[in-house]
Amino acid sequence: MKKIGLHKTFRNAVAFLMTALLLGFVSSCSKDDDDDAGGGVIGGGANYKITVTLNGVNSTDDYVSVVASGSDHQNSTSIWKINGTVQNGQTAVGLNDNSFTGSTKTYIIETNSPIAALAASIQVINYNSSITGTYKIEKNGTAVVDENINLTTNGADFTKQYSFN
Numbered sequence: 001m002k003k004i005g006l007h008k009t010f011r012n013a014v015a016f017l018m019t020a021l022l023l024g025f026v027s028s029c030s031k032d033d034d035d036d037a038g039g040g041v042i043g044g045g046a047n048y049k050i051t052v053t054l055n056g057v058n059s060t061d062d063y064v065s066v067v068a069s070g071s072d073h074q075n076s077t078s079i080w081k082i083n084g085t086v087q088n089g090q091t092a093v094g095l096n097d098n099s100f101t102g103s104t105k106t107y108i109i110e111t112n113s114p115i116a117a118l119a120a121s122i123q124v125i126n127y128n129s130s131i132t133g134t135y136k137i138e139k140n141g142t143a144v145v146d147e148n149i150n151l152t153t154n155g156a157d158f159t160k161q162y163s164f165n
Contacts, residue, residue: 047113047140048115054133064099068120123157123159126152126156131151
């Protein structure tokens with residue numbers, strides 16, 4: 001029983017630290033980059049779409065953290081949609097192991113409008129059964145990340161962090 005408690009504490013600590021780092025990265029972007037490098041978008045920027053599919057996740061044992069954080073030049077707080085639903089008041093969004101244990105195995109996280117910078121991360125740790133899936137990031141409709149996830153051994157880890165501006 002004590003092992004499960006330490007496992008949950010570790011999971012929560014890692015999720016908190018990853019979110020804090022991502023928010024720190026995005027908030028450190030300066031406004032002195034306000035040239036028109038974004039293809040006609042004032043201040044630059046791009047639209048992003050992250051597609052995550054995970055199969056075999058067990059919320060009691062496995063660990064999943066999918067985080068996306070960004071900002072636009074207007075400092076909007078509702079820049080994200082998850083599976084088509086606008087996430088009001090959020091500059092960062094996340095999914096966890098509970099997100100993938102129900103009938104939904106694929107999530108699409110996308111921006112509502114061009115953003116100046118994106119910080120995205122995924123961490124999946126397999127503690128019991130096999131976990132398979134994919135992680136894809138598109139920038140302005142072009143794939144810039146396309147990863148396959150195949151965790152078949154106990155303790156296998158898939159951890160990636162990406163940033164774009």
